[in-house]
Amino acid sequence: MSQQTEQAYLASYNIKDYDTCLTTVDSVLFTVLNGELYTLLVRRANHPYLAYWGLPGGFIDVQRDVDLTACANRHLAEKTGIIPPYLEQVCSTGSKTRDPRGWSTTVTYYALMAHIQCTTDIDSVDDVQWLPATQALQMELAFDHKQMIEQALERLKQKALYSLVPVYALPETFTLSELQQLHEVILGKSIQSKSFRRRIELANVLEETGELSTQKGKGKRPALYRVKTGAADYRFMRNLEH
Amino acid sequence: MSQQTEQAYLASYNIKDYDTCLTTVDSVLFTVLNGELYTLLVRRANHPYLAYWGLPGGFIDVQRDVDLTACANRHLAEKTGIIPPYLEQVCSTGSKTRDPRGWSTTVTYYALMAHIQCTTDIDSVDDVQWLPATQALQMELAFDHKQMIEQALERLKQKALYSLVPVYALPETFTLSELQQLHEVILGKSIQSKSFRRRIELANVLEETGELSTQKGKGKRPALYRVKTGAADYRFMRNLEH
Structure with missing residues (x-):
């Protein structure tokens, strides 16, 4: 020593x-x-x-x-x-x-x-x-x-698959369809829209801005959301693919 | 340049x-x-x-x-x-x-x-x-x-939670109870024995050695297993806690 x-x-x-x-x-x-x-x-x-x-x-x-x-x-x-x-x-x-x-x-x-x-x-x-x-x-x-x-x-x-981390690749405000599409692009497959929205509701890490998207589509203009603090740490109970 | x-x-x-x-x-x-x-x-x-x-x-x-x-x-x-x-x-x-x-x-x-x-x-x-x-x-x-x-x-x-990786902390041959106990020690909680054994069967990464454990307990002496190659890469379909 x-x-x-x-x-x-x-x-x-x-x-x-x-x-x-x-x-x-x-x-x-x-x-x-x-x-x-x-x-x-x-x-x-x-x-x-x-x-x-x-x-x-x-x-x-x-x-x-x-x-x-x-x-x-x-x-x-x-x-x-x-x-x-x-x-x-x-x-x-x-x-x-x-x-x-x-x-x-x-x-x-x-x-x-x-x-x-x-x-x-x-x-x-x-x-x-x-x-x-x-x-x-x-x-x-x-x-x-x-x-x-x-x-x-x-x-x-x-x-x-198990979090909403991809949301940080979106602009400050975004629609739920944009977030779903991003998950689909990353995963290389489509996700059930209804199930994805239920997960987002449960997660409670996004909030409505009160504004609507200017994007045109069929039906109503969709609501814009933003991320709440701590969203990066949220985990789904089960993976998206199951 | x-x-x-x-x-x-x-x-x-x-x-x-x-x-x-x-x-x-x-x-x-x-x-x-x-x-x-x-x-x-x-x-x-x-x-x-x-x-x-x-x-x-x-x-x-x-x-x-x-x-x-x-x-x-x-x-x-x-x-x-x-x-x-x-x-x-x-x-x-x-x-x-x-x-x-x-x-x-x-x-x-x-x-x-x-x-x-x-x-x-x-x-x-x-x-x-x-x-x-x-x-x-x-x-x-x-x-x-x-x-x-x-x-x-x-x-x-x-x-x-999602693999049998802990098996590498056991000796070359081990009983299924020893493996389950190890998972329980790591996770800090008990696991349903029946469900754990079903997962092990599905995984197909362990094989019976043909020998029996010398350990005494109630009933029969339990069978000894060893790990097959590739066991480290196996993933459960769903986490143990779900």
Whole structure:
């Protein structure tokens, strides 16, 4: 056992005396646009994978980032101008080979935001774009980012089965049909409208705004809703598919 | 954009030119002993938190570890002599303050193994011990390891609701009562025996060994079972509590 005091040990500790690994935080940011699920890609301005499209993210800034969540949000805000209303850690991936610079670990998050929240910031640059998630998965992306989009999609799909988390990809106000359609897009199948609305009533995490949607359809203009605080934590008693 | 070739960039890249963070992998290893859930603690031989008990784990060895799983297994095998039959990533925790040496990220796993698989290795040393999980949570542990045990317990509890993953904490052969009792211990409540056995039949991931348990009880000696390959991936159609 060390005979040194902890104070002396810490004073002499220098991380550069050790072989460390690269540690990054990458996020899969989703939104919904015209009834389709989109994800945000960023064109890399540096080696490795120069000019490849990949996920918004990067190194932990040991001075500026307080924790992993702050790091994820900082990288997302740099690209979109805002901090997304929903962020959740998916998993970490680390290996000797995933980055040509050396042993690398990345912590993957997924985030949700309304498309309208960040159009201005993104339309003005050519190195950030929203793409349909299905299209992003067809591309040759930087590092193992394709696998991370798949993992994030799988997690979002699970969440869509037992929670109302997808609501954070909608604009501030939305109709119940828009929310149902979003769940259907994520799950890749239709949901019984009556059962979905009963679940929403039971959940009691949405509230009517008192306004009606301007969208035209058959019959009455539908009511607009917004999310109440705490909606992210609500869980259905049973999964949607059962 | 960089004008350098990727080859030149990589040749000149040196991670020590950057401020990096500490990256570790820590595991919460569970087993069952006398109907109670136990977790493995290791006494720290170095600063910081010298002589505190904490989780088996530590730094990624950029030479020896191929990936995060290999790193978790290496640290577990160093303490128990074996690689546990079940290992699952829980989450990552990283912040400026969790380690007095500097910005630190740790990837937490939980693992399951039979108590009998590693008694010899552990009984012979005084810096490794199995403790009831409830007792470990009462101790002042190194770093934020207490929080990690809580997170791992929560994940194991979820798994006990919809899978037979807890079976990996039992010896190679076991009775159905022992498995049910283990699920009950993890969930902290009793389960309907009839319904649990019907689920096991449906799952078809256990097989009879043809042997009978030597344990005494009322009536017949119960049959011994073992796990089939792929049992870890099986999911109940509905959670146990519903």
